[in-house]
Amino acid sequence: MKNTSLDATDIRILSALQNYGNLSKSKLAEVVNLSPTPCWVRLDKLKKSGLIDGYSANISIKKIINFTSVIVTVSLSSHRKHDFDNFETYIKDIDTVTECIATGGGTDYIMKVITPNLESFQELMNELISTDLKIDRYMTYIITKEIKSSHPNLSKLIPIK
Numbered sequence: 001m002k003n004t005s006l007d008a009t010d011i012r013i014l015s016a017l018q019n020y021g022n023l024s025k026s027k028l029a030e031v032v033n034l035s036p037t038p039c040w041v042r043l044d045k046l047k048k049s050g051l052i053d054g055y056s057a058n059i060s061i062k063k064i065i066n067f068t069s070v071i072v073t074v075s076l077s078s079h080r081k082h083d084f085d086n087f088e089t090y091i092k093d094i095d096t097v098t099e100c101i102a103t104g105g106g107t108d109y110i111m112k113v114i115t116p117n118l119e120s121f122q123e124l125m126n127e128l129i130s131t132d133l134k135i136d137r138y139m140t141y142i143i144t145k146e147i148k149s150s151h152p153n154l155s156k157l158i159p160i161k
Contacts (some may be wrong), residue, residue: 008160009034013042014051015154022055061114068118069143072125074109077136084108087133096124118142 029039
């Protein structure tokens with residue numbers, strides 16, 4: 001929400017939640033240097049404003065199983081709204097597509113796909129091009145090593161009023 005006015009304390013609360021997840025009231029208050037009751041009141045306000053989408057844990061999947069991770073760029077042959085909507089609706093239901101963003105320029109979409117192996121990835125791509133999704137071309141990039149994956153630093157991104 002662009003219209004929500006945030007101060008430095010709100011940003012510290014959001015940053016702490018982003019970095020550490022769902023903390024207890026006392027631990028969150030300690031991290032943001034605020035007493036527990038005012039901290040909880042602010043957190044409740046931030047939740048009610050819709051700024052917090054939810055809580056999750058970052059699971060180290062590579063410590064559990066070997067998998068194949070691929071970046072795929074997709075360009076559609078037709079650029080009608082219906083074609084974009086059709087592609088996006090279809091992709092939203094595929095669990096192995098963990099991220100998908102629409103882009104401007106030469107590529108319409110960039111997806112991150114995680115499958116048990118390369119064969120499973122190829123089966124997915126065969127399914128996508130066999131379905132009437134108007135895919136003109138796609139390029140694949142096998143991820144060999146993740147160098148960095150992080151959230152933006154809110155205190156540097158949001159101007160404090």
